[in-house]
């Protein structure tokens with residue numbers, strides 16, 4: 001079982017960014033003419049260090065949220081206060097486009113909202129080993145509005161420029177009570193999305209997703225065309241960590257997820273055994289791993305508790321609890 005290790009956590013949290021490897025895959029593909037598979041991966045640590053250096057007070061803010069989360073996990077009285085089934089999150093989608101294709105349609109935006117609602121509230125089939133761990137989170141999403149802005153930028157980095165008017169971006173709409181999603185064209189380094197954790201600056205709060213990994217129709221492109229880049233990033237926004245804990249056999253501060261050696265890519269064959277202590281079967285289909293959209297299927301009950309704790313007073317997302 002994973003233990004709550006606050007000190008370790010604070011050294012390795014803040015903003016996660018997710019990247020895909022494109023050309024690298026060619027090098028290990030025997031036939032270069034074969035279509036290049038895209039993989040998801042994260043550059044979390046580099047971005048985290050930038051955030052912590054830029055804002056020394058962040059550690060303290062996140063420590064308070066983590067203390068509350070730990071208290072909820074072990075205190076039945078607090079646990080009963082969780083807003084199970086009563087959360088509806090208004091969403092504003094901010095679209096920055098250079099090309100016509102990047103100016104994604106309202107139908108594509110709605111397809112992403114639909115995918116979020118499905119993933120956060122459906123018990124999809126999983127291997128029997130994980131069957132009883134599946135959670136319907138009771139968290140719902142509703143499209144509030146779409147903001148569109150033309151840009152001359154061909155690529156964006158993870159420096160949050162897309163969230164700042166002065167840098168050509170779109171400022172977030174009331175981030176204390178609205179989930180802001182920025183949809184952008186290409187991002188440097190093959191980044192396809194990143195998120196900010198509870199406790200971060202309101203001015204940069206929300207998640208960013210590349211236009212070809214957003215929604216389930218239009219420009220959404222396989223293997224990231226089921227809307228699960230957003231499912232994963234919103235998980236971070238609600239304080240979930242990667243299932244491998246961003247370290248070899250690291251912890252995600254959730255009790256009912258197995259230890260993973262590292263991130264998994266593509267569609268691993270089940271069962272994929274960890275070499276971590278106890279050699280557990282890895283939960284490669286968890287939304288917080290890095291498998292392809294079509295191979296993801298669940299949040300656990302422990303992850304649900306962690307997410308719902310953010311909605312309590314002092315949890316970082318209390319502005320969404322009504």
Ligand SMILES: [Zn+2]
Nearest residue numbers: 016017018042
């Ligand atoms: Zn991530």
